Amino acid sequence: MTIQQYQTIKQGGPFALVTAPSPKPGKNEVCIRPPAVSLNAIDWKNLLFGALVPSWPAVLGIEGAGIVESVGDGVTSFKPGDEVMNWLQRSQFNGAFQEVYTAQEVAVAKKPAALSFEEATSLPIGYLTAAGAIAIGLKVPFPGFSNANTTHEPPQSILVLGGSSGVGSAAIQLLRIALPSATIITTSSVAHHAHLKSLGASTCLERAAQQDTAALKAATPGGAGVDAIIDAVGASVEAPAVYGALKSDGPKLYSLVITRPGVELPQGVQATLIDGQYILDKEPGAMNYLSRLLEEGKYKLPLKIDVVGKGFQAIQSGLDKIPQHSGTKLVVSL
Numbered sequence: 001m002t003i004q005q006y007q008t009i010k011q012g013g014p015f016a017l018v019t020a021p022s023p024k025p026g027k028n029e030v031c032i033r034p035p036a037v038s039l040n041a042i043d044w045k046n047l048l049f050g051a052l053v054p055s056w057p058a059v060l061g062i063e064g065a066g067i068v069e070s071v072g073d074g075v076t077s078f079k080p081g082d083e084v085m086n087w088l089q090r091s092q093f094n095g096a097f098q099e100v101y102t103a104q105e106v107a108v109a110k111k112p113a114a115l116s117f118e119e120a121t122s123l124p125i126g127y128l129t130a131a132g133a134i135a136i137g138l139k140v141p142f143p144g145f146s147n148a149n150t151t152h153e154p155p156q157s158i159l160v161l162g163g164s165s166g167v168g169s170a171a172i173q174l175l176r177i178a179l180p181s182a183t184i185i186t187t188s189s190v191a192h193h194a195h196l197k198s199l200g201a202s203t204c205l206e207r208a209a210q211q212d213t214a215a216l217k218a219a220t221p222g223g224a225g226v227d228a229i230i231d232a233v234g235a236s237v238e239a240p241a242v243y244g245a246l247k248s249d250g251p252k253l254y255s256l257v258i259t260r261p262g263v264e265l266p267q268g269v270q271a272t273l274i275d276g277q278y279i280l281d282k283e284p285g286a287m288n289y290l291s292r293l294l295e296e297g298k299y300k301l302p303l304k305i306d307v308v309g310k311g312f313q314a315i316q317s318g319l320d321k322i323p324q325h326s327g328t329k330l331v332v333s334l
């Protein structure tokens with residue numbers, strides 16, 4: 001049995017459809033046939049700079065939604081025919097851009113029937129990374145998690161940098177679920193402010209405020225500053241003024257989503273680097289919790305999806321749109 005893989009032949013492209021053996025699931029693995037995949041910033045960085053690609057050719061893609069083809073030993077939550085959505089840890093030929101890929105069971109969740117595959121594929125990585133930024137970086141207890149690491153007083157005022165990104169918009173919703181009375185301030189272009197308020201933001205500021213400590217502080221309760229920052233987009237590298245928004249006598253929590261290699265953590269704050277995988281290592285039920293939140297109507301699509309085309313060939317032109325896109329999640333139907 002064979003499948004088609006949409007391989008990136010070398011850094012910068014081109015892509016080519018290549019016939020490869022059908023994957024077989026290993027222990028605790030699930031093989032999935034995706035009718036839809038997402039396009040993410042990391043795919044674009046891998047294509048252009050080879051960020052996480054040790055050698056070429058390679059199959060890119062870190063998220064998909066599809067139908068379970070087969071399951072390996074030890075898999076208990078899924079069976080062939082189930083409709084699912086998943087994140088997949090990249091390896092050379094196991095990206096999402098192919099007819100069938102393999103995911104770890106822990107990174108797979110049931111797709112709610114009310115969601116299309118295109119909607120479902122837009123969810124996992126933003127959710128997982130945001131959940132890690134909150135539960136690990138900010139040590140906030142979540143209703144659906146074991147909360148092993150959440151002993152201190154949760155922050156009551158949080159600044160989310162890059163609220164209109166996939167991670168930022170997920171973080172706003174999850175913060176509102178975990179901390180119903182907290183003040184959530186976020187930065188994005190003005191066009192997204194109404195939407196971010198509908199997700200739970202208390203106050204939205206223009207992106208330029210990231211360069212202006214006084215403007216950030218003025219938006220905080222009593223002008224005192226915030227207890228915590230989630231940097232969803234690596235904004236602080238070019239906007240160190242954001243650290244001034246932390247309350248001088250507060251916990252100074254800072255969750256930084258890893259956006260590139262070699263990022264240095266700032267001094268004088270309780271800083272944590274966050275990767276999408278980290279929450280799965282600590283909370284193996286994290287993806288089940290996403291399904292539950294969606295089924296119960298407590299979590300909605302953080303960003304509108306933008307279906308940029310159909311078929312593998314639409315992936316290459318879709319990736320060209322990554323640097324310019326704003327406040328949407330790019331998706332390809334297969």
Ligand SMILES: NC(=O)c1ccc[n+]([C@@H]2O[C@H](COP(=O)([O-])OP(=O)(O)OC[C@H]3O[C@@H](n4cnc5c(N)ncnc54)[C@H](OP(=O)(O)O)[C@@H]3O)[C@@H](O)[C@H]2O)c1
Pocket residue numbers: 040041042125126129161162163164165166167168187188189190192207210232233234235257258259260274275276277325326327328
């Ligand atoms: N380590 C991991 O596991 C992991 C996981 C997910 C993502 N990431 C990384 O996290 C970053 C965000 O990814 P994503 O998919 O969530 O983003 P995305 O949706 O592609 O982000 C696009 C949005 O980010 C906003 N933005 C970009 N630069 C900004 C800045 N300096 N300040 C404020 N807002 C900014 C833009 O907002 P406006 O247009 O409204 O200004 C735009 O709406 C990427 O670098 C990605 O590679 C890492």
